[in-house]
Amino acid sequence: MTNDVSVAVGEAMRLMRRGLALGLVLAVVFGYAAYLWSARQAPEYESEATVLAASSTADFRSFGVSPVVAPPIDVSAYQVASRSDSVAAAAQAALGESDQPPARLRSDYRVEAQDDGMSALLTIIGRAGSPERAANVANAVADALVAWDVERATRSVVQVVAALEQQIGSLTEQIRSLQALGDSSRQGEIDGLIALRAQQQQSLNVARAMSASAIGRLQVIQEAVVDPTPVAPRPLVNALLAALAGIVVAYGIVILRSALNTRISEVAEVESLSGAPVLAEFQRLAKPTRRFPREAASYLRTGVLFATADASPRVIMVTSGRSGEGKSAVALNMAESFARNDYRTLLVDADLRQPVLFQEYGLRRGQASELLDFLRDPDGPHMVARVPLGGRQRLDIVPSFQVSTQAAEILGRGFAACVSRWGQDYDVIVIDSPPVLAVADALTIAPSCTGTVLAVSMRKADRRPLRATLDLLERMGVRLLGIAATMVPEPQMRGSGGYGYGYGAPPQQEQAQPSRPEARVSVRSTSTRRG
Numbered sequence: 152m153t154n155d156v157s158v159a160v161g162e163a164m165r166l167m168r169r170g171l172a173l174g175l176v177l178a179v180v181f182g183y184a185a186y187l188w189s190a191r192q193a194p195e196y197e198s199e200a201t202v203l204a205a206s207s208t209a210d211f212r213s214f215g216v217s218p219v220v221a222p223p224i225d226v227s228a229y230q231v232a233s234r235s236d237s238v239a240a241a242a243q244a245a246l247g248e249s250d251q252p253p254a255r256l257r258s259d260y261r262v263e264a265q266d267d268g269m270s271a272l273l274t275i276i277g278r279a280g281s282p283e284r285a286a287n288v289a290n291a292v293a294d295a296l297v298a299w300d301v302e303r304a305t306r307s308v309v310q311v312v313a314a315l316e317q318q319i320g321s322l323t324e325q326i327r328s329l330q331a332l333g334d335s336s337r338q339g340e341i342d343g344l345i346a347l348r349a350q351q352q353q354s355l356n357v358a359r360a361m362s363a364s365a366i367g368r369l370q371v372i373q374e375a376v377v378d379p380t381p382v383a384p385r386p387l388v389n390a391l392l393a394a395l396a397g398i399v400v401a402y403g404i405v406i407l408r409s410a411l412n413t414r415i416s417e418v419a420e421v422e423s424l425s426g427a428p429v430l431a432e433f434q435r436l437a438k439p440t441r442r443f444p445r446e447a448a449s450y451l452r453t454g455v456l457f458a459t460a461d462a463s464p465r466v467i468m469v470t471s472g473r474s475g476e477g478k479s480a481v482a483l484n485m486a487e488s489f490a491r492n493d494y495r496t497l498l499v500d501a502d503l504r505q506p507v508l509f510q511e512y513g514l515r516r517g518q519a520s521e522l523l524d525f526l527r528d529p530d531g532p533h534m535v536a537r538v539p540l541g542g543r544q545r546l547d548i549v550p551s552f553q554v555s556t557q558a559a560e561i562l563g564r565g566f567a568a569c570v571s572r573w574g575q576d577y578d579v580i581v582i583d584s585p586p587v588l589a590v591a592d593a594l595t596i597a598p599s600c601t602g603t604v605l606a607v608s609m610r611k612a613d614r615r616p617l618r619a620t621l622d623l624l625e626r627m628g629v630r631l632l633g634i635a636a637t638m639v640p641e642p643q644m645r646g647s648g649g650y651g652y653g654y655g656a657p658p659q660q661e662q663a664q665p666s667r668p669e670a671r672v673s674v675r676s677t678s679t680r681r682g
Contacts, residue, residue, distance in 0.1 A: 165420065170405035177397030185393030186386045194381035197278050198286035200293040201373035204229055204271040219365040221304035226264045226271035229369070233262045233275065233296050241295035246287060259288050275375075282377045289375035300367035308358055308365065315355040322348040415612035418636045424614060425621055430454030430604065430633035433477065433484075435640055441480035441511055448488040451604070451635055455485065458632040459601050464574045467632070468600040470584045470593040472620035476608035477637035479507050482583035485604070485635075489579045490546040497535070497577040499549045501566070501596055502585045503558035506551035512538055514550050522551045526565035529572050547577070559591045570599045587620050594627050602632035610638040 204226055232238060239253035248256070263274045273296070277289030322344055329341045415421055422429045431451035433443045459465045469482035479502070486498035500508040501522060509515075520533035536548040555561060573580050582600065584593040597603060603624065607617065624631055 165417070166402070166405060166409065169409075170402040173405065174398040174401035177401045178394035179397075181397035181400075182390040182394035186390035189384040189386035189389040192384040193280055195278060195280060195383040196282040196285045196378060196380075197276055197382045198282065198289045198375040198378050199373075200275045200277075200289040200371060200375040202273040202275065202293050202296060203370045203372045204273060205368050205370070206270055219304050219308050221300055221365075221367050223368065226266045226273070229271075229273055229296065229300075230262050230264050232299055233273070233292060235299075238292065238295045238299050241298060242288070242291035245291040245294060256288070256292075259284075260292050262292075273369075277375060278382075282379050286375040286377045290371075293371050293374070297367060297369045297371060300369040301365055304367050305365040312355060312358045315351055315358060319348055319351045319355060322351065413614040415609070415614055415617065418609065418639060421607050421609075421612060421617070421634055421636060424617055425605070425631070425634055427605070427631050428454065428633045429636055430458075432636045432639045433481070435610070435638045441477075441483060441507075443480060443484045445488065445491075448484040451481070451485050452488040452492065454633055455602075455604065462601040464578050464580060464601075466570055466574070466580045466582065466600045468582045468584050468593065468596055468603045469606060469635075470603060471586050471606040471608075472588050472616045473611070474505070474586050474589060475611065476586070476606045477635075478586070478606040479511075479583050481604065481606045481635045481637065482581050483508060483511060486579070486581040487540060487546055489581070491540055491544050493544065494578045495547075495576065496579045496581065497547045497549065497573055499573075499580060499582045500551040501562065501582050501592070503551055503553075503555040503561070503592065504585050504590060505554070508548060508583060509550040509552055512536065512548060512550070514548070514552075516552050519548070519550055521553070522549050522569075523553070523555070523561070525549060525569045526561055529565060529568040558585070559595050562592055563595045566596055567599045587623055588616060594623070594629070597624075597627060597629040600630075602630040604632050604635050606635045606637055608638045609636055609640065 206223055234257055236253045239256050240249075243249055243251055243253065243256050246256075259279055260275060260277045263276065265272045265274070275289045275292050275296070277285040277287070277292070279285040279288060326341055326344050326348065329337055329344070415424070418429055418432055431447050431454065433447050436443075455465070455467055459467070467485070469478050469485065471478040479500075483498060486496050490496040498508065499522065500506050503522070514536050518534070519536040524531070524533055536550060538546045538548060540546055570580065582596060584596050587593050593603075605620070605624075621631070
């Protein structure tokens with residue numbers, strides 16, 4: 152969990168650094184452009200009218216009056232009504248703009264609601280190019296909404312009035328028809344119709360009175376006033392928002408590029424992704440060579456010693472995710488560094504797919520037994536190549552000469568026994584193994600080893616294969632001691648001397664060492680311990 156957190160923080164910090172310059176540039180450009188654009192816009196003004204929507208009305212029955220009251224509705228219904236064509240058209244008529252469509256006025260105001268359960272407040276906000284028009288629009292819409300609410304209260308009464316008027320008209324026609332007959336025997340019927348018409352007329356008068364006294368639930372409690380302060384444009388605010396948008400766009404571009412580009416450009420990123428320490432950094436040299444400066448190899452040796460302090464002997468496998476990452480160079484330089492420090496060291500070329508160590512040391516068939524000989528008979532008397540390193544120091548090598556297409560099966564049958572035999576004669580056994588993602592040979596060897604050093608070339612480092620390599624090693628239970636970064640560009644080197652960490656020897660002194668030591672061959676049994 153701690154490694155996951157450190158990796159995430161490390162990636163976030165690198166992302167922040169990569170997007171900082173672009174973010175500042177886009178922030179300045181976006182902010183300046185937004186400021187200029189806003190400063191050229193025409194000013195706009197706002198004004199507010201407040202309408203109270205009451206949930207209850209006063210009781211007038213004690214005064215002998217029963218006014219018609221609009222039925223209660225939700226405040227959201229008033230918001231919808233305020234945007235309706237009827238309210239907008241009434242407001243336009245009040246403004247003297249009846250020739251305009253209602254949609255034209257709706258773009259000049261908005262309605263906000265606040266409801267506390269007992270009553271609600273409707274805030275009508277007019278917006279226009281002049282403060283006077285903004286106030287007029289807000290007041291016109293507020294008055295039109297109040298009138299709509301009163302009309303809603305009288306709508307049912309108006310229907311009753313129309314029905315009574317129709318009935319009275321019908322009774323009047325009947326009375327006239329009967330009177331025109333001149334039949335005195337029907338005078339009683341005429342009198343009844345006249346009495347009924349009188350009752351209906353009385354009801355009509357009551358209905359008309361009720362219609363005149365209709366009460367709505369809306370009331371304007373604050374009319375809009377002229378406010379000379381413009382609400383838009385706001386150049387400074389818009390510039391700040393645009394600058395923020397520029398920063399977001401910049402980091403969006405960086406994140407997109409990072410998602411599309413899986414290449415690793417810094418050694419620190421390798422360390423964060425792997426969660427393992429970088430034991431050494433080997434600089435990219437001008438000429439192709441497997442010989443690295445001794446100081447960098449010394450840091451690698453020291454890191455391996457600390458990581459395997461409780462192991463005896465130390466069996467160190469050197470591998471990589473893909474081919475061409477410098478694993479063989481890391482293996483031979485680390486082995487020579489151990490040998491120069493008086494550790495009895497054996498370098499084993501276990502890359503049966505593409506052996507190279509025999510070429511590096513100038514070995515030929517017949518001069519030394521190859522790894523296949525050891526695998527067939529671990530206890531037999533085999534020859535190892537002894538390479539002088541100066542003074543009394545020497546490095547023993549088990550080379551491989553021929554390529555094998557069944558390397559994984561061959562290594563699985565006899566490699567553990569070979570390591571057991573070699574462990575009786577050597578303090579350190581360095582094994583150059585094939586790449587992990589290419590073949591399964593390294594995973595076959597790994598259980599016999601104390602730990603693994605992973606070589607990663609910064610020239611071809613990529614997050615996807617690196618993660619695949621690390622996941623595979625973790626699933627197989629391989630102990631990863633650390634990372635050996637190869638082909639590191641000089642500006643990325645973290646040592647003051649240019650190699651590894653700390654002070655390195657000057658390059659001209661390092662190049663003075665022989666590029667290919669002359670090998671001497673000795674014959675002995677691997678089961679006999681050297682003094």
